[in-house]
Amino acid sequence: MTNNWKANNLRKSIILDPHRFKVVVAGRRWGKSYLSLMWLLTKEIQPGERRWIVGPTYRSLKSTTWPILRALMRQHEGAVINESELSIRLPNDSEIALKGSEQENNLRGAGLDMVVMEEFSYIKPHVYEEIIYPMLTTTQGEALFIGTPNSFDHLYDYYLRGQSDSDWKSWQFTTEQGGFVPKEEIERAKATMDENTYKTEFLADFVSTGSRAAYNFDRKIHVKQAEELTANLFWGIDFNVDYMTAVLGCEYSDGTIHYFDEIRQTNSNTENLSRAMKKIAPGINVYPDSSGRNRSTTSNKSDHQILIDNGFNVVAKKANPPIIDRINSLNRLLLDANGKIRMTVDPKCKYLIKDLEQVQRSRDGKIEKVKDITLTHAFDACSYYIAMKHPVVQRLAQSSQW
Numbered sequence: 428m429t430n431n432w433k434a435n436n437l438r439k440s441i442i443l444d445p446h447r448f449k450v451v452v453a454g455r456r457w458g459k460s461y462l463s464l465m466w467l468l469t470k471e472i473q474p475g476e477r478r479w480i481v482g483p484t485y486r487s488l489k490s491t492t493w494p495i496l497r498a499l500m501r502q503h504e505g506a507v508i509n510e511s512e513l514s515i516r517l518p519n520d521s522e523i524a525l526k527g528s529e530q531e532n533n534l535r536g537a538g539l540d541m542v543v544m545e546e547f548s549y550i551k552p553h554v555y556e557e558i559i560y561p562m563l564t565t566t567q568g569e570a571l572f573i574g575t576p577n578s579f580d581h582l583y584d585y586y587l588r589g590q591s592d593s594d595w596k597s598w599q600f601t602t603e604q605g606g607f608v609p610k611e612e613i614e615r616a617k618a619t620m621d622e623n624t625y626k627t628e629f630l631a632d633f634v635s636t637g638s639r640a641a642y643n644f645d646r647k648i649h650v651k652q653a654e655e656l657t658a659n660l661f662w663g664i665d666f667n668v669d670y671m672t673a674v675l676g677c678e679y680s681d682g683t684i685h686y687f688d689e690i691r692q693t694n695s696n697t698e699n700l701s702r703a704m705k706k707i708a709p710g711i712n713v714y715p716d717s718s719g720r721n722r723s724t725t726s727n728k729s730d731h732q733i734l735i736d737n738g739f740n741v742v743a744k745k746a747n748p749p750i751i752d753r754i755n756s757l758n759r760l761l762l763d764a765n766g767k768i769r770m771t772v773d774p775k776c777k778y779l780i781k782d783l784e785q786v787q788r789s790r791d792g793k794i795e796k797v798k799d800i801t802l803t804h805a806f807d808a809c810s811y812y813i814a815m816k817h818p819v820v821q822r823l824a825q826s827s828q829w
Contacts, residue, residue: 435606442466446596450589451573452582454602454631459573460492463543464499466571467523470541474519478541481534481559483549485527489513492545493525528554538565547585548577576633583633602629620819621759622766640754640794640806643761644783649771653677653685660708662739663808664700664715666730671695672804673704673713674779676812684760684817686809687773697730701737713739714812717747742815750793753810755819770813782806 438458441451442465449466453459467478480496482488493513500506505518514524526534528550539562544555555570563570572585589597602608617625621643626632657677665672675688690703697719704713719730720743731741747753760770772779782805787795796803 437600437604438462438465441598442469444596446589446594447567447569448589448592448595449569449571450582450585450595450597451571451600452576452586452597452631452633453573453600453605454629455575456608457600457602457605457631458607459545459575460495463492463545463571463573464496467541467543468499472517472519472521472523473540474521476521476540477538478521478523479526479539480524480543480545481526481528481550481554482545483527484529485513485525488525488527488545496523496525531558534558536562538568539563540566540568542568542570544570544572545574547572547574548580548582549574552581576627576631578627579633586633599631601631617764619759620764621755621762622764624755624759624819625764638787638795639784640786640788641757641761641783643758646780646784648768649761649783650774650780651771652773653687653771656685656687660711661812662704662708662711662713663810663812664713664719664734665804665807665811666697666716666719667804668695669693670801670804671697671700672778672808673700674776674805674808675704675708676809678816681769682817683769683771684813685771685773686776686779689776689779689805689808691778691804697733698737701734701739704739705737710738711740712742714742714815716807716811717743717745719743720745743811744815747811748814748818752819753807753814754788754794756814756817757810759819760813760817776805779805779809 441449441462451459451462463480467480472478480488480492482492496515497508500508500515500523503517507516509515512524514522516522531554534554535558539559542559542563544550544559572582574582576582586597586599589595603610603613613629616629620628623634623642626634657679659678661676661678663674663676671692673690674686676684676686678684688707690700692700692703713734715731715734721729731743734741762768772783782802786802786806789795794803794806
């Protein structure tokens with residue numbers, strides 16, 4: 428199959444490189460999907476061949492890569508497009524398909540000639556090692572691994588392999604090198620992110636954040652008493668039986684946040700927590716766990732309704748933001764890429780401080796909630812407000828060039 432895409436020399440060099448296994452580590456909006464399709468479709472497709480793009484989920488592929496592939500293949504005479512399976516059958520009985528890695532049973536089968544493992548950091552390693560690779564061995568097939576770093580995970584391991592193994596080759600590119608995102612847009616993103624997130628998302632660096640969720644928190648820097656408190660007060664709330672937790676904060680006109688009080692109750696309920704909150708700061712905005720909209724209590728009212736009945740104004744979306752977004756938002760306020768600190772904590776908030784120092788991230792980037800059940804509650808309570816009011820802009824608007 429021929430193509431008329433105007434690939435720049437950088438992408439051409441990757442496509443034409445003779446190594447069987449290729450690893451591309453690149454920043455957001457570099458054009459990874461663009462390269463994936465170029466690599467997959469540049470070689471003439473032989474009769475009976477199967478070429479796949481495997482991504483983290485079916486849904487992500489359907490909303491990003493599929494519209495582009497479908498538009499390209501509509502120009503191919505005789506192509507049969509299957510919308511539900513995200514596949515295209517050509518007249519020579521060859522197949523091009525997109526597969527979500529979460530549907531492992533749909534990945535098993537006969538030989539595979541070419542495969543792209545897209546956003547590989549977010550695909551479980553065994554999917555390639557135990558399912559995809561054996562399908563490549565029967566055809567001596569080729570593989571392209573592509574993604575943005577997520578600490579030192581399996582993408583990093585494959586990248587290192589591309590620096591030493593004779594059958595492998597790896598590359599690393601910043602977002603700016605992709606040519607699709609203006610420099611001023613990258614600078615704007617830098618101002619909204621903490622340093623580690625910026626390095627990961629736009630410089631494509633493998634950055635170790637340790638396993639701490641609040642990796643930018645430093646007691647010596649962030650724990651202090653405020654000289655004055657503003658009228659812009661708010662509560663952040665995490666619902667549980669053990670432990671019901673609320674943190675009280677204020678936001679200054681420059682966007683700086685200071686947490687200065689907290690409530691933690693054992694064997695309690697939302698009614699008791701609401702009463703305690705009213706004694707300290709009644710009638711203000713509360714930013715709770717969104718699941719409290721539907722969670723039933725012994726009074727047959729939702730947690731949110733109990734707060735409303737107690738005179739608070741509930742501010743919450745239908746669902747909580749992804750945990751990784753809350754983590755990134757919080758770390759950006761603790762220390763952004765320009766070295767600015769916009770969050771502090773009063774010394775008496777001992778549970779919040781403990782959470783900021785001890786809450787861990789699991790291997791998939793989420794918050795570890797199993798090892799110590801006394802942790803995470805204050806962390807969650809404070810991060811609901813931050814994610815709502817100060818979300819991290821992780822994904823830039825798609826350019827018309829991809």
